[in-house]
Amino acid sequence: MQQKALWLLIAALIGINTFTVEVRTYIDIIGIDPSARHSETYLELPARPHIVVAEGERSRIYTGADTGVVVFRNESGWTRLPVTPKRTIHIVFRQTPSEKPQPMLCLLALGSKNRRIILNYPPPSSVWHLPLGVAQLAPLLQARGHGVLQRYGHIAGVEYVLRTQGGPPIERSLHVIRDPPSSISDLHAARMHFEQVSSSIPTNDVFVVERNNVRYTSKDSDGSVAGVLRAIKARESNIWYPYFKEVELPIAMEFRLDIYGISISDEKQFIPCWILASMVKETLPNTLVVLGGNLWPRIKGAYHLPEFAELFDYCDAIIVREGYRPIVELAETLRPSDTSGTVWRDSATIVHINPSTPSPTILEQLPTPVFDGGARQWSPDAVYPLQTMSNCPMHCGFCAISAASDTYLERPRMVSLQRVARHMIALGTHRFDIVDETFLIQRQLTLGTELKRLGYPATWHCYLTITNDLLDQGLCHRLYDAGLRGVQLGLESLSPDTLSRENKTWNTPGNYGRILQNLRAAGIQTHVFIIIGIPGEPLHHGLRWLPFLEQYGDAILTIKAGRYRLTNRSPEEFNNTHSDRIVVEETDPAPLHLNRKFRYCDGTISRKRVEAMRDLLEQACRHHWAYGVTSTVPWWINRGRYTWEELRHMAARIPAQQELDLRKSLPKIRGIIRDELRRDVELDSFEDVLNFSRTL
């Protein structure tokens, strides 16, 4: 009898020490709009920013307050409905400090399937796109019994700073970009409004929402660990600090979480990511702060630096490849040291890099992604990203896009097209953004066939290699019939020699024009990439693009002309392919940046000259018929709602775009022509360069 009482006492003590009983208040909110204007529904809570729920979405909001007001649109205006939160009792597992795990709690944690996890994709990034990574991880974790809250900080954060600076009129512009009937004039006014408000925010950083881009560079973004530490120390002056403090931290505190995951894929998210991590770690020291996303594999060289260890004061682990397995393992154990594919620091401040999982995730088995990060992308309808294949089979020399794949430079892992079609149906929308590095032609045709068999109409936008197969006009039409509506093509160079050096021999520059015309004739929107300054290519080759764009511009919708970058982990970076053409700085002065610093061996090529040539192409883009309209209707997410003809019609109603000031570039172009072609030409305007280019 005495022994039984003792066991009961031990059980009670374990229970008291292990679990916490909490009373929580919540409101269930459903996005409705009886007026059929597709307006969002708002929840107003005292001393908190409004919570926005899209039409048709459901959300449970833990309020921590006694009152709330639901605001939704009806035919005659806005209806305000006071609501009283409901109460619920939660028994939750107590959190375990990650650095000093208590053996008993860890033992119990092994059996627990009830972690609470936030996955945040922080600002700033493209507000027109949704992050596929966190949308894939959320259902994976939920299927294992964990509670997951996604946060699209990249949208909510940008809107927060715009609202703070622009006041109530910003709401009108935010409404316009999501309102299906908005005219091109409305959209242009909204675009200029965002640009004017964002560029007037007082900050030492660069921040502007312009055209199809959210531009941001932190003043501390010099690629060094010291820069990150400086930014964390002075975080209160950072443009994103008020958003993190007023919005993200209260949510994290209310959610009572075990793991706070921050996923980034963009260099501009880097400093904000660390600021957010530092704030979460400071406020919730027992929460495991984990960083992930496809940026981290590309700064692998930095993890060995002694100073990098200090950054683990602000996070517990960094996932450096695919996140599927590591996040599941972390949720099981809360121990970065036992988790595959993580970087972490031990108590002796030594940084460790754990090997990746030996058995990469079978993508076929992933659940359908869930897109509910609490903010809608900037478009009238939902256009979700999907992945049908991990890893690019092509291995171009300059490209490290697939570096985060667990099978980088090995055979790609595929999802069956039957499964892709099922995901589309499960998501219930009809336009998709396929994010594969290249969505192979045959797979697109098969997906079209499968969708037809299932009776589900869907269209998509994707990246595709520009092979000579596309000379077949019938094939372009079949791709359109399958569902292809927009395609991004890497033209890169007009020189077969350059393309061959970059391992891109399937590109045939002589066929670019006809292929673009074929795609245009089939009704498929085209975006082209051009690279200036590829090692070994004379810079004056860049001039050949001007007559090319003039001749085939009708068959091109958007153009991206970029400067050559030596990207970390690209085949030519780690194979030193261009060792006789460029000199790479041995000690990387910016180890946290994605690209290496280098100089050209050829003394006539300099970064300034490359930039002058790039500026010239930028001017050509501004002269392109679609520049204004595609800047106002950003990305296929929005443009995919229109045909080529409709976009042409809209283009005529956009005011003329601002010209670039080429006064500094023209002398450099003249220098390139003099040094490479031994010709002395007068160049006083863009038209002079264009006339000269036609003679090449």
Ligand code: SF4
């Ligand atoms: S440039 Fe395109 S085709 Fe080449 S490796 Fe990268 S993603 Fe693949």
